[in-house]
Amino acid sequence: MMEKKLGRPRSEETRKAILSAAYEMLVENGFKSITIEGISERAGVSKATIYKWWPNKAAVVLDGFFDATVSMLGIPDTGSVKEDLFIQISSLASFLTSSKGKVLLELIAEGQSDSNVAQEYRNRYFHPRRLISKAILEKAEARHELKKDLDLELLIDLLFAPLFYRLLITGEPVDPFFIERLISYVLIGSESD
Amino acid sequence: MMEKKLGRPRSEETRKAILSAAYEMLVENGFKSITIEGISERAGVSKATIYKWWPNKAAVVLDGFFDATVSMLGIPDTGSVKEDLFIQISSLASFLTSSKGKVLLELIAEGQSDSNVAQEYRNRYFHPRRLISKAILEKAEARHELKKDLDLELLIDLLFAPLFYRLLITGEPVDPFFIERLISYVLIGSESD
DNA sequence: TTAATTAATGAACGAAGCGTTTATTAATTA
DNA sequence: TAATTAATAAACGCTTCGTTCATTAATTAA
Numbered sequence: 001m002m003e004k005k006l007g008r009p010r011s012e013e014t015r016k017a018i019l020s021a022a023y024e025m026l027v028e029n030g031f032k033s034i035t036i037e038g039i040s041e042r043a044g045v046s047k048a049t050i051y052k053w054w055p056n057k058a059a060v061v062l063d064g065f066f067d068a069t070v071s072m073l074g075i076p077d078t079g080s081v082k083e084d085l086f087i088q089i090s091s092l093a094s095f096l097t098s099s100k101g102k103v104l105l106e107l108i109a110e111g112q113s114d115s116n117v118a119q120e121y122r123n124r125y126f127h128p129r130r131l132i133s134k135a136i137l138e139k140a141e142a143r144h145e146l147k148k149d150l151d152l153e154l155l156i157d158l159l160f161a162p163l164f165y166r167l168l169i170t171g172e173p174v175d176p177f178f179i180e181r182l183i184s185y186v187l188i189g190s191e192s193d
Numbered sequence: 194m195m196e197k198k199l200g201r202p203r204s205e206e207t208r209k210a211i212l213s214a215a216y217e218m219l220v221e222n223g224f225k226s227i228t229i230e231g232i233s234e235r236a237g238v239s240k241a242t243i244y245k246w247w248p249n250k251a252a253v254v255l256d257g258f259f260d261a262t263v264s265m266l267g268i269p270d271t272g273s274v275k276e277d278l279f280i281q282i283s284s285l286a287s288f289l290t291s292s293k294g295k296v297l298l299e300l301i302a303e304g305q306s307d308s309n310v311a312q313e314y315r316n317r318y319f320h321p322r323r324l325i326s327k328a329i330l331e332k333a334e335a336r337h338e339l340k341k342d343l344d345l346e347l348l349i350d351l352l353f354a355p356l357f358y359r360l361l362i363t364g365e366p367v368d369p370f371f372i373e374r375l376i377s378y379v380l381i382g383s384e385s386d
Numbered sequence: 387t388t389a390a391t392t393a394a395t396g397a398a399c400g401a402a403g404c405g406t407t408t409a410t411t412a413a414t415t416a
Numbered sequence: 417t418a419a420t421t422a423a424t425a426a427a428c429g430c431t432t433c434g435t436t437c438a439t440t441a442a443t444t445a446a
Contacts, residue, residue: 007413051406121362158379161359162347185347198391238394
């Protein structure tokens with residue numbers, strides 16, 4: 001089956017040029033600075049072409065972002081919950097504090113007034129990562145490093161929320177020292193005796 | 194010696210009309226929907242007047258918001274940390290989930306690309322409230338309900354961050370049941386023996 | 387009273403960006 | 417070669433931006 005479609009095929013080159021341009025502009029000057037006309041200029045592509053394939057600015061930018069940030073997402077497994085969590089949280093923190101990660105914070109901001117954007121970053125970014133955290137904690141439970149019947153969802157919120165709270169709201173630093181204290185404090189009540 | 198200023202005095206009525214219009218539009222349709230021209234129409238005021246007194250949209254809107262949300266900020270003191278915290282956190286949560294509170298989330302969003310906005314809500318909203326939380330915890334320490342030498346700043350982050358994490362990012366509910374579990378989990382490691 | 391000073395107004399401006407449309411050319415399959 | 421779809425450049429009307437200008441209003445100082 002897989003019949004070839006009729007007519008001139010969509011140019012993959014053009015698609016990539018648009019997404020790259022969007023992403024580069026995003027990293028360089030932030031979400032707010034982006035315009036469709038700017039993307040079209042930088043990509044060397046007609047504005048009409050962009051509007052043909054994406055409904056609005058947010059949609060292009062999201063695709064540009066996720067296209068550029070395909071990461072491996074391995075599950076750390078050192079044998080120690082604290083170490084595993086430290087690895088996962090630290091790598092998230094250094095991403096979020098990098099210029100590329102700043103973009104994610106801007107997308108979260110955008111999500112406050114655009115529910116499509118919010119749904120996208122939940123599905124494409126947060127959900128997969130949350131599953132990893134859960135896997136880490138479940139393994140720790142299995143080897144009796146943690147108590148049974150913990151509320152893992154709450155635990156995960158407690159581990160990650162403070163990062164975003166600091167980055168989005170208070171502006172306090174998110175450094176390895178903070179992460180270390182965070183993890184050990186959160187796990188105090190959950191470690192087995 | 195408080196000399197009267199020369200020339201026609203600024204109209205207090207006009208100022209109020211502008212701030213009310215901005216705030217009402219903010220609650221009704223959100224930050225994104227606001228335009229200076231819209232405010233000027235609704236307030237029955239010239240656009241030039243607004244630009245004379247405020248540098249941009251964000252500045253007007255922030256003033257409108259904080260002008261409208263002057264609240265008392267009493268320090269709860271029931272004799273129980275958990276209850277005190279429950280009172281403070283619950284009232285924050287019901288504010289944040291109300292249509293008026295939604296505005297604060299939008300301002301936080303705006304703060305991601307406008308550091309003036311971020312500074313304003315830190316100083317005018319978060320900082321005062323954080324002092325209350327600290328007072329609650331210090332009182333509890335004083336009456337030996339909590340351990341000595343706790344990292345109160347971390348504790349406060351752990352108590353409040355999950356609310357914002359859910360509201361800004363995951364979209365999970367923030368109800369009394371969640372708050373109850375949150376508080377008791379966070380305090381497990383901190384209660385005195 | 388009148389002069390000086392500052393506020394507020396309404397109207398207009400050029401610049402941008404929005405999202406759409408139109409006519410034309412390009413690339414592909416039938 | 418005909419049918420079909422993609423991409424382009426150019427233009428459109430619309431909205432908002434932030435600013436400017438000339439005029440009128442309200443106040444204090446001389």
